[in-house]
Amino acid sequence: MTCLRSGALVWYRTDLRLSDNAAVTAAAAASDGRVVGLVVLPEHVAAPVRLERGRAEQHTTLPDFVRVSPRRIGHLLQAVDELRHDWQAKGSALFVARGNAAHCVAALASELGVAEVHTAPCRASDEERENAAAARALAEHGIALVVHDETTMIAASDLPFSVDDLPDVFSNFRRIVEKKCRVREPVREPVLAAMPTDLCSRATEDTDRVLACADFHEARAAAVSQDARMAFTCVGGRSHGLARVQRWFWETDCIARYKQTRDGLIGADFSSRLSPWLALGTLSPREVAAEIRRYERERTANESTYWLFFELLWRDYFHFWVRHARDRAFKANGVLGRTPCGAQDERGFAAWCEGRTGEPFVDASMRELRATGQLSNRARQNVASWLAKTAGIDWRWGAAWFESQLIDFDVGPNWGNWQYVAGVGNDPRNRVFDVQSQANRYDANGAYRALWVRD
Template identity: 35%
Template sequence: MQTKQNKTSLVWFRNDLRIHDNSNLLNAIKNSETVIAIYCFDPRYFEKNKSGFRITGKYRAKFLIETITDLKEQLLKIGVPLFVYNENAETSIANLESQFQFDAMYLQKEWTKDENKVFDLVRKIWKKDFNIFEDYIQFLYHPNTLNFSIEKLQTVFTNFRKHVEKNFEIRLENEIINIENKNTSVINKTVIPTLEDLGFKDFEQHPNSAFPLKGGETEALKHLNDYFFETKKLGVYKKTRNGLIGKDFSSKFSPWLANGSLSAKTIYYKVKAFETLHFKNQSTYWLIFELIWRDYFKYVSMKHGSRIFKIGGILDKDYQWHSYQKDISKWINGKTNEPFVNANMIELKKTGWMSNRGRQNVASYFAKTLKLDWRIGAAYFESMLIDYDVHSNYGNWMYVAGVGNDPRDRVFNVKLQTERYDSAGKYQRLWLQDKLF
């Protein structure tokens, strides 16, 4: 830990939108006289991608606005002003630096291409020498605790899971306790953009949404407490996680995990607290199991870099892919030959959410049955999903398409899946007969 040597530091928030278990924020406060924070609604993340979809669609945009609104309020409680801009990060940070002359910058360490590209632009435009402190705060198992190089990452998840569970401890959370950055004199006239400012029309949440929850750390911690300790739904998670209808069939933590308003370690230690207070079973373990999957996909992208975006995936498979617009459009609009696929795609279009079971089936149908370029499906998910996470999204799409971490190259039998998970057709009726837009 460095001593308090920086007069003024900047905390650049990206996908770490919380004050709880945030080592970058904690260290900035401990080691600086004054701390300023910034978040940028960078227009590059709201443009259209190569497939013609907006990189960030309306559902995630609304969730993000709610998240930043909450973050700004939480930071004010510890005396840290959050400057919010609706412009490129390098321009916003340079303007703020000219006003405050920062000595240091704290931020979450990223490695995927878009995040690195923006960070490089920030460093180029900021001429002054300054200290940069980066930390991986998006993991359950911190990269610095692993005893193997990323090049030696196991090619099969089960081997990775067994290795980390056996050999490594999970770091404790970083708590901000009785720390007050008495920086009340800074004038902050920036405002959080509206949906309209970002190029969207405002909308009401669909009444049948399986994710009727809002963005922000406050809401995340409230939901965690409710799911674990009020309703004890954690105790049946393994039995219900393949459900399709309603708020409670799965944990629904993924949207907050995706933008970092909830940390994996926080969930882990709350699971441990639940096990101590109530009981330990397969369900309590299975939620941790899913967090390890999340870690694994991050390590896969760290190892393979831009190969996760290549058509051959990390296996360099040479399949014959197509990009028939008619088939893509039918898939997007729920007009394929499979009612179960259609119901899931309509749910996604109207709510920004889809169950894990649904995602596996529609992705397999897209890549394996229609033989469409899986990256187009991944790009559509990126645009539409509230809980889009680059590592998990592309990791899962590669997995389903047979170009990732599944040596079996499976194909989902949609009809059998429908019989198993929606035998009475309740889910299909909910969305295929729905007339609300």
């Protein structure tokens, strides 16, 4: 294969796009656009759950429980398909490999002979360990790993404090950030040089072989399987995320009513539904923020348009939080070091996962999650509170089940919200949700419970 000496490699993580991507922009600038991309897919679709990420000895033995569901892998594959097409349309190439990330990155980078590898992961502890392993493997070939901050709307470097000094409470973070930070404009995709034909053919052959794995076929089928009760269909590729923005902002003006609708349980449009694309980075939060600003200029600015921005700040907060908390993000006693209830009740937990607790609002939500990989924020808060505080079961089991099932799984928002609801994280009020009164309030006519709990 042609050598890419003085070229660069982009190692994709949860930033699966060409535009507004710090790693792609920097790699192109450092190499006159002589860049190729790499996505490393998980080796095992059915990898075991780890209660404390990064610690092999903490594998659970819970049945029917894998770290990433085939449906979530299927969404990832949909996103990768489109990304690959985007690189090919530029005359360059996206390699897709499978296995140990550090090994795959170092093997391709050294074979290509590139000078630098650029990457922009969410900075949670597993991802940091992966960075360190890749940096070591690359150093053996004299190649540098350049790590960028990319996953948030507000750049870490624009914060008026270091991530180590992140405020303990979200509202303090929000007040400071709203006063002192601005959201940068999204950066357009850089010009990339066309790559030699033999290199592109090699990328096509390698990638076709990886994507042809039998378990990926199963994952793709899981991602397109439809439950008749599902109101919203999500396809992982970027064009589908952009189409969702177009529809929810511009065609239906749902954004202008969001503050009133956001606690909905049934339907496609009560909230933006942008989380699966934000989680894989096929859309960037800056792109969504720019679209909010444009909508406010061209149509209307009201408390609903502000509230979408406010939720993106929550997302930022948890991305910074998981970096700040490091391994404490995944520990039973959380960042506060409080003693959680934490019962290791396997039967009770299985009943929760399967929607058989006997509490109809919880059961409806858990059945929706299992059948679709989706769940509203209101339902997530209730089922999490019920598991951790009412049933007193180890909250990390719940977080791991969400990690496995949710198509929008995002490490900071998931583990941070779980700690918050379980009372070991950053909620100064340590609330307990009264599930029955929540059901009466948000599902007053029982339609949601009737939809998902039939027997």
